[in-house]
Each structure stands twice: as structure tokens, then as C-alpha cells.
Amino acid sequence: MRDQKVQTVTQVNVSNHKRKIGIIGGTFNPIHNGHLFIAEQVRSQLGLEKVYFMPDFIPPHVDHKEAIDATDRTNMVNVAINDNDDFDIEMIEIINQTTSYTYNTMIELNRIHPDYEYYFIIGGDMVEYLPKWYKVDELFKLTHFVGVRRENYPMTTKYPVIWVDVPKLDISSTMVRKLVKNRQSIRYLVPDAVAKYIKEHNLYE
Template sequence: MSEIGILGGTFDPFHFGHLSIAEAAIKEFDLSEVILLPTKVQPFKIGREMASEEDRVNMVRLIAKENKQFRVSTIEAYGQRVSYTYKTLKLLQKEYPDDKFYFILGTDSFLTLEEWFKGKELLQEFAFIIGVRPGYKTSETEDTAKRLKERYNAEIKMLHNEIVEVSSTEIKNNIRSGKSIRDLVPLQVERYIDEHGLYK
């Protein structure tokens, strides 16, 4: 049985914050790989302007091409209109019946996990790795983890990742104002954004 991390997100675009959490999860918990899972439209982001599924998938594929422990799944990006984590993990479970999944979350998402679509079932049926995000207190995250473990017998591991202060909003603002994004995204992503004129 392999232990596989799953890192989902709009990846609009994929940046060093995403990369940091994925690499830290592999290292700290000895994961065999991390599946990068670009979403189509997250329920709470409906209506926002985003790069196309194709562009976001292509950028993530460029990252996976450089790292043998990353794989890309397009099950959400090219699937149903709205992505629900529970449905996606159930589908992936059928593809990898002998493996164990750890869904990787940032602190911000983790604190509202119970309120997600089938949040209770998620917590009861799947394991989680929580990466630290800027602006959140460690005590708040640990208290939430303790409560969810007690209520749902959930398997939750805390990741001791380095905090990388970067956001997709900052990247897009820099592009629109002509500033460099070299310190915010991997080189392959920077080149792709430039070549395809994204976010201008």
C-alpha cells in the first residue's frame, strides 16, 4: 500500500506556496507521491474570473514534469461543473483501491472543513494533512484538530511546513502592474503565463 497526498486547488496560478506544502508533505510523512488536483470551479469561487481549465492544468503539468513525485489528475478540471472534494476522493479511491490518501489542506480551508459538502463523511472516511498558512494561529488549528478527532475519530496530521507568503491575488496584481512575479511562482509557470498572456 502506498500513501499518497492529494493537493487540490484552483492553482490560478500554481505558486511557491502550493509547492512548499506539497514538498513538505512528501518529506515529513514519507509520501510516495502527491497528486496535484486542479479544480474546475470551486463552489465558493463561482462567478470569479479565472484562467481556463486548460491553462491551469498545463501549468501544473509543467511542475509535475520536473518532479517525479508529483502527478496530475484532471478528474475535476475536466469533469463536472462544480468540484466537491468528497465525490472526487470517492472516484480516486476506485482508481487506487490499494492505496491510502491524505488530503492536504491549508489552515484556512481546514477550519471550515466540517461545513463542506459531506464534511462529516469526509472526516470519517479520509485522512488529512494540514499545512500552516500565513495569518492563522497555531493554537486555533490545533484546537480544531482536537475537536474533529474527538467528534469523528478523524485522522489529522499537522505539517510543520515553512510559511510562504504568496497569494494568487498578489501574482495577478503584479502582472497587471508590470511587476516581476519571479519570487512568487516557479520559472516554468512564469514563462507559461508570459507566453500565453494570462492575467493581463
């Protein structure tokens, strides 16, 4: 039987006075309302001071993932979160312009912000891949991991993941790109400002 270390929202205890900061990383190709909804739910449930959206420069996925230029992806994140003071953008991986390994990023972020206590938000489908992450055991010493529960994915893991329940929004960046390519509406799937940016810059066509 696999080890199971599951923390619920009510079991989260902070033993210091550091600022509780969420991080949600990704390619954001493009950012959509599902990303924003998850970030807001986790922020609210865990009492985070702020959630930072962290676009990656070169995602270290096993499967090659086509992504548009980082400038456009970053600009879309900025227009998407512009009206929410609880959201911000973390540009460290874009600035470094290297393959985005979370371990290296979190070392640098903890050095820059020693007063922050980080909560790294991932989907429940990504939890089972944690053993494959670069230096994952050391990574858990640098940040808390928050897993967003998803149907058909187990909550069993040997790592101390904090699980949260978030109502399901079945939206993906792949879906948005496909709709744009087929000249179909993406209204209510992405913020209006993102839809406008995509149209004005002829993205994904």
C-alpha cells in the same frame, strides 16, 4: 470547550500496506512556489510516495472566484511539476467538468485506486471551515486530512486532522495575478516555466 483531536507527524500510523498518496487541490490560478513548497514538505514529513496536484473545474466556494480557463491552469501545473518525479497531476475534476465537491471526488478516486491511502492537504486557515464542507463526516472516512499550520489560526477542531509544520512562504495566486497585471516581475514567486507560460499566453493582463 471545543473538542480537540490533533495528530502530529510522529503519531501517524498506517495499519495496512496501501500506497500513501497526497492530494493538494485548488484552482491554481496560477500555481506558485508556495504550493510546490508545501507539497514537498508534507510529502517528506509524512513519507508519502507521491503528491498529486488536483486542479478544480468549478470551485464550490461561497465567494465567487474568478479563474481563467481550466486548460491554462492545468498546463501551468504540468510545467511547474515537470522536473519532480514525486509530483504528478490528478485530472479527475477537470475531466468530469462539474462543480468540484471533494466528497464526490474522493469516492471516485478510492474506487479507481483501492490500493491508495489518500492524504488530503489543506491550509490551516481552511480547517475551521471543514464543518461547512459537503458531507464532511463521510469525507473523513475516505481520506486523511493534513492541515498545514498557519499563524493566527487555531489548531482546535473536532476532526482528526494531521498537523504539519511548514516554514511560511507568503505567496498567493492573487499576489501573482496583481503583479502580472501591473507588469511587475514574478520571478522566484513561480517556477520559471510558469512565468514563461503566463507571458507567452498573455494571461492575467
